[in-house]
Amino acid sequence: MSGKNLLKAIILGDSGVGKTSLMNQYVNKKFSNQYKATIGADFLTKEVMVDDKLITIQIWDTAGQERFQSLGVAFYRGADCCMLVYDVNNMKSFETLDNWRDEFLVQASPKHPESFPFIVLGNKIDLEESKRQISQKRAMAWCQSKGNIPYFETSAKEAINVEQAFQQIARNALMQEADVPEFNFPPSVSLDAEQKPDQGDCNC
Amino acid sequence: MSGLLKDNLKRKEKDNESISSNSGLSNVLLLNVNNPNPTLSITTTTITNAIVNSSSTSTIQRSNSDTISDIRGINERLMNKSTISRSSSKNLQSSKLFENFSLDNLISSDIEIENSELDSDNDLLKIYNSSIYDYDEDNMSSYNFRKKYGNEDLSSSNWVKHKKHFFILSSAGKPIYTRYGDESKLSSLMGVIQAIISYYSTDNDEISCINTSTHKIVFLLRNPLYLVCVSQTNESEEHLRLQLLYLYNQILFSLTSVQLTKIFQDRVNFDLRNLLSGTEIYMDELSRKFSVDASFMLKSIRCLRLKNDLRNTIGEIMNNYRPKNILYGILTYNDKIINIIRPKKQSVHPLDIHLILNMINSTSFRSVESWSPICLPKYNSRGFLYAYVSYLDNIESQSQSESEITSPVSPTSPSSSNSNMKITKTDICLTLLSPDKNAFYYLSNCKKKIEKIFNKSSIFKSISNQKNKTELDISDFGIPHLRHVLYKSNKHLQFVETKRLSPYDDPPSYRRLLRSYKYLDSKIHSYKKNLKFCYILGKNELSVLWIKDDFELYAAFSPFISKTIAYNDLLLIEKWFKKQDNLFITTSQVF
Numbered sequence: 104m105s106g107k108n109l110l111k112a113i114i115l116g117d118s119g120v121g122k123t124s125l126m127n128q129y130v131n132k133k134f135s136n137q138y139k140a141t142i143g144a145d146f147l148t149k150e151v152m153v154d155d156k157l158i159t160i161q162i163w164d165t166a167g168q169e170r171f172q173s174l175g176v177a178f179y180r181g182a183d184c185c186m187l188v189y190d191v192n193n194m195k196s197f198e199t200l201d202n203w204r205d206e207f208l209v210q211a212s213p214k215h216p217e218s219f220p221f222i223v224l225g226n227k228i229d230l231e232e233s234k235r236q237i238s239q240k241r242a243m244a245w246c247q248s249k250g251n252i253p254y255f256e257t258s259a260k261e262a263i264n265v266e267q268a269f270q271q272i273a274r275n276a277l278m279q280e281a282d283v284p285e286f287n288f289p290p291s292v293s294l295d296a297e298q299k300p301d302q303g304d305c306n307c
Numbered sequence: 308m309s310g311l312l313k314d315n316l317k318r319k320e321k322d323n324e325s326i327s328s329n330s331g332l333s334n335v336l337l338l339n340v341n342n343p344n345p346t347l348s349i350t351t352t353t354i355t356n357a358i359v360n361s362s363s364t365s366t367i368q369r370s371n372s373d374t375i376s377d378i379r380g381i382n383e384r385l386m387n388k389s390t391i392s393r394s395s396s397k398n399l400q401s402s403k404l405f406e407n408f409s410l411d412n413l414i415s416s417d418i419e420i421e422n423s424e425l426d427s428d429n430d431l432l433k434i435y436n437s438s439i440y441d442y443d444e445d446n447m448s449s450y451n452f453r454k455k456y457g458n459e460d461l462s463s464s465n466w467v468k469h470k471k472h473f474f475i476l477s478s479a480g481k482p483i484y485t486r487y488g489d490e491s492k493l494s495s496l497m498g499v500i501q502a503i504i505s506y507y508s509t510d511n512d513e514i515s516c517i518n519t520s521t522h523k524i525v526f527l528l529r530n531p532l533y534l535v536c537v538s539q540t541n542e543s544e545e546h547l548r549l550q551l552l553y554l555y556n557q558i559l560f561s562l563t564s565v566q567l568t569k570i571f572q573d574r575v576n577f578d579l580r581n582l583l584s585g586t587e588i589y590m591d592e593l594s595r596k597f598s599v600d601a602s603f604m605l606k607s608i609r610c611l612r613l614k615n616d617l618r619n620t621i622g623e624i625m626n627n628y629r630p631k632n633i634l635y636g637i638l639t640y641n642d643k644i645i646n647i648i649r650p651k652k653q654s655v656h657p658l659d660i661h662l663i664l665n666m667i668n669s670t671s672f673r674s675v676e677s678w679s680p681i682c683l684p685k686y687n688s689r690g691f692l693y694a695y696v697s698y699l700d701n702i703e704s705q706s707q708s709e710s711e712i713t714s715p716v717s718p719t720s721p722s723s724s725n726s727n728m729k730i731t732k733t734d735i736c737l738t739l740l741s742p743d744k745n746a747f748y749y750l751s752n753c754k755k756k757i758e759k760i761f762n763k764s765s766i767f768k769s770i771s772n773q774k775n776k777t778e779l780d781i782s783d784f785g786i787p788h789l790r791h792v793l794y795k796s797n798k799h800l801q802f803v804e805t806k807r808l809s810p811y812d813d814p815p816s817y818r819r820l821l822r823s824y825k826y827l828d829s830k831i832h833s834y835k836k837n838l839k840f841c842y843i844l845g846k847n848e849l850s851v852l853w854i855k856d857d858f859e860l861y862a863a864f865s866p867f868i869s870k871t872i873a874y875n876d877l878l879l880i881e882k883w884f885k886k887q888d889n890l891f892i893t894t895s896q897v898f
């Protein structure tokens with residue numbers, strides 16, 4: 104196990120679109136109908152095999168409410184990829200994708216905003232077709248317009264495409280890493296929120 | 308009316324001599340709602356009469372609400388409701404009777420009052436009529452309020468039927484929260500509430516409660532917020548106001564008082580729902596728990612029963628490996644506290660702990676470590692703290708290689724490549740509160756340390772070995788007919804209660820039991836003369852409350868046992884509690 108292949112992923116989207124449920128499905132293969140609250144940020148690590156490589160993904164699910172924006176900065180920074188989630192049965196959650204993307208770019212301020220690896224998930228496709236408000240076509244058009252963002256239609260409830268989406272995000276982030284010129288960044292001076300967990304490194 | 312009264316009185320005397328002829332008087336009144344016997348008001352007047360030694364029965368007004376409920380009830384009514392003049396001598400006489408009340412009097416007094424006129428104004432009958440307001444809380448899972456009742460509004464017949472509503476509005480009259488329905492559809496109601504409140508505030512007065520024959524409407528005005536409860540549950544005004552206070556604190560928990568004040572200073576008509584979105588679940592949960600969790604009325608902390616040395620070992624580990632610069636470290640097992648570490652100068656406020664527990668228990672699934680800015684209103688309503696919350700892993704080495712136990716395994720990945728380890732999430736949750744918003748990774752590391760030491764010292768195993776003893780069991784007391792016991796230590800502000808066995812294993816019955824406890828509590832505390840003991844007999848149980856300086860003891864017995872037996876049993880129960888050393892956190896872990 105090497106600590107080197109550590110990816111930081113952020114999940115964003117309106118409250119209620121199923122972010123927590125997607126993570127729970129991905130990590131525990133479970134779904135519950137319980138409405139549970141994330142009022143700050145939830146943190147999760149998961150080890151995955153991507154092309155014979157063992158990767159540890161750190162996933163941050165932030166509540167994204169207005170009052171936590173100051174908290175957001177610390178968590179967005181240093182992200183390797185960002186997953187935008189909306190609910191295909193909820194128009195508003197689709198319309199706010201733009202805001203989520205913009206806000207992420209502002210707060211995380213990645214080196215290359217144009218090519219930063221996003222991924223879009225249209226969740227809750229298990230619900231009946233009549234409830235659906237955003238067609239796959241429309242969603243894909245939006246993704247296209249934002250620089251060909253990969254798009255997945257998922258259901259946290261029925262475990263549709265969940266595994267695939269998270270695999271994709273790991274893959275994209277790794278590709279991103281490969282694009283970076285071959286030198287290691289010197290350790291950052293401001294060690295505020297970026298301090299990665301390191302076994303036995305606790306001054307308590 | 309008086310003629311009727313006298314007639315009835317005579318009849319009653321024939322029926323049951325003991326009541327009208329008993330001059331020894333009751334200091335304790337037993338209310339029995341068991342057998343239907345339509346002589347309620349007569350009985351009432353008889354007793355009232357007896358107490359004041361007045362011969363003029365006929366001057367006492369018949370009032371259905373004059374059901375004798377308990378000692379204090381009578382006294383109150385004597386002074387307030389009946390037309391007996393409030394001459395000081397009579398008041399003296401009547402209060403004297405209550406002064407020398409003690410547990411011993413319970414035995415000597417032998418009056419039983421039977422009444423059971425089914426009457427909608429009768430508090431107690433409502434308390435015992437269990438079917439009356441259980442409908443709204445049972446058919447829903449704890450997390451489904453919003454969905455289930457989201458589309459109800461003022462015009463839907465179901466909406467009015469809910470037994471306890473909570474409303475929160477801004478002082479500008481904008482809806483902020485409703486327990487049932489969609490608050491934006493209730494703006495007209497919120498407007499009315501605001502109008503009522505301002506009507507009184509123009510006189511520099513503050514409305515606090517409206518009593519109708521069916522409803523109690525309680526107000527809590529905390530500018531810029533108004534909180535209102537509309538209840539048919541017969542809980543006392545004080546209890547309902549306390550519940551409003553919890554809801555208010557829950558809002559501060561998310562916003563701080565500083566933010567709240569500032570927002571409304573800048574914009575009086577601000578729609579606070581924008582800022583509170585996502586936290587409604589906490590208020591829904593609180594509203595629900597008020598009726599099923601005794602911690603709120605007791606304003607004290609529910610403890611896990613644990614051997615003292617084990618509890619102390621756990622506390623010492625937490626303390627030794629605690630992160631720098633934290634306020635509290637709290638270890639919980641479901642809704643119970645195992646131990647708390649804190650700075651020497653800071654105390655722990657039960658009201659804050661309840662909010663923290665509410666957050667932990669309605670938080671996302673257990674594999675996550677969560678990080679939330681929160682405000683503890685009792686500790687400091689003005690600033691945020693950051694709460695790190697994580698359930699702990701039990702790490703078992705499955706093979707013989709025990710030395711490998713320290714190998715670095717990411718605890719959040721149960722599918723770890725290291726096949727020697729079996730990692731399972733426990734129900735034990737660690738919460739650390741820090742003032743530093745960037746401390747997440749640091750606290751996460753400290754948690755791993757503590758988790759490791761817990762595993763090394765087999766703490767989880769020790770706790771689970773005690774599993775069947777971590778809850779009080781009614782059989783521990785060896786007292787037949789005893790059904791439920793709740794014991795609060797006033798010194799520690801902690802309490803324990805027995806496992807909810809039959810007949811309290813279903814929510815409606817348990818809620819009913821809690822209501823009777825609340826009733827006893829409100830009566831005993833609102834009685835000015837330092838009352839120590841109180842009980843009610845209902846068709847379901849005999850519930851008692853005994854208060855001493857250092858404890859409050861609530862208990863429920865079978866309704867068929869005599870109070871003499873119950874009294875003796877209480878003494879035994881108290882003795883039993885005095886001998887225990889595994890119920891409460893008695894050694895505080897301070898740093």
Ligand SMILES: Nc1nc2c(ncn2[C@@H]2O[C@H](COP(=O)(O)OP(=O)(O)O)[C@@H](O)[C@H]2O)c(=O)[nH]1
Nearest residue numbers: 118119120121122123124135136227258259260
């Ligand atoms: N039918 C359906 N419901 C879902 C799905 N994902 C989430 N939900 C439900 O949507 C609600 C909100 O989900 P949650 O994960 O808490 O959303 P979050 O606020 O984005 O974290 C919950 O009641 C979930 O059970 C899905 O794929 N299908």
Ligand SMILES: [Mg+2]
Nearest residue numbers: 122123140141
């Ligand atoms: Mg969530």
